Amino acid sequence: MFVEVPAPAVVEAPAPVRESRWRRLLRAAPPYLYLAPGLVLLAVWVYGPLVRTAELSLYSWNLLPTSPAEPVGLDNYVRLFTLPDFGASIGRTVVLILGLLPFTLVVPVVVGLLARRVTGRAATVHQALVFAPMLVAPVAGAAVWQWMLDPRGGLVNQVLGSSTNWLQEPGPAQFAIIAITGWHVLGFAVLVVAAGLTGIDAEYSAAAALDGATRWQTTRWITLPLLSPTCAFLVLMTVLLAAQWSFPLIDTLTGGGPSGATTNVYYLLWDYAFGSFDAGLGAAAGMIFFLGFGVVALGLVRLSDRLSFHDS
Secondary structure, eight states, X not given: OOOOOOOOOOOOOOXXXXXXXXXXXXXXXXXXXXXXXXXXXXXXXXXXXXXXXXXXXXXXXXXXXXXXXXXXXXXXXXXXXXXXXXXXXXXXXXXXXXXXXXXXXXXXXXXXXXXXXXXXXXXXXHHHHHHHHHHSOHHHHHHHHHHHTOTTTOHHHHHHXXXXXXXXXXXXXXXXXXXXXXXXXXXXXXXXXXXXXXXXOHHHHHHHHHTTOOHHHHIIIIIHHHHHHHHHXXXXXXXXXXXXXXXXXXXXXXXXXXXXXXXXXXXXHHIIIIISOOHHHHHHHHHHHHHHHHHHHHHXXXXXXXXXXXXX
């Protein structure tokens, strides 16, 4: 006997409710709203002045409100490359960067590796002592260093048993600016290295120790390669900010002298604009340095990305 069963009724799924365009925009807006304050400040304090500097580099103006700016086209750039102190300042900036690398890269890595076993309150005290010079105002630190470097009985000459005039001789003055700037930024670099070492998983070193690797082999083949992105970041910071870090010290201690021995690119463009009252020339120098440092920064960022990719 067969029983006829009716076929199940087909229930159609309700049509999806299409969101309006405004609703979709509201759903996607929160991330951009979080970024909006930073983007506004970036536009106001960075890109706005940058556009104004590019415009000003095409004019001749002595910074006086009563004196109108006269358009000169690219004459400021042409004149800039004919000035001998422009090329010389680039060379001094390269020397400054190379002189600061031991303070921002070599010494921090060595200190960070040696201080890894310091824990607890001792680690906190160590980090505070190392970072303390960074908290000293550059002008106040320069006043103390000026007293210590005094050629007539200064502390440095007493310790070294010399009579060197550290701030009035070209070679010693350049070395003094590099050393004092390095003393100021050393603590910052040490903390960056310490943060990079903290981010390295300790299991790598433990596995290498189980395989019979010595401490030096573990450091050479595991720790340092994994720390390479941090080192690339410190190199990038040194290249981009070395001239800026040294500016208050140069302005306080040497004024760019003696005979321009401590005048780097940052101090030079300031001198063009506010020392010689040539705003157009200073703006042109600023644009050249911005483009030059931008190319270098792009190369270092790509190198850092490659190192991070290989380490991961």
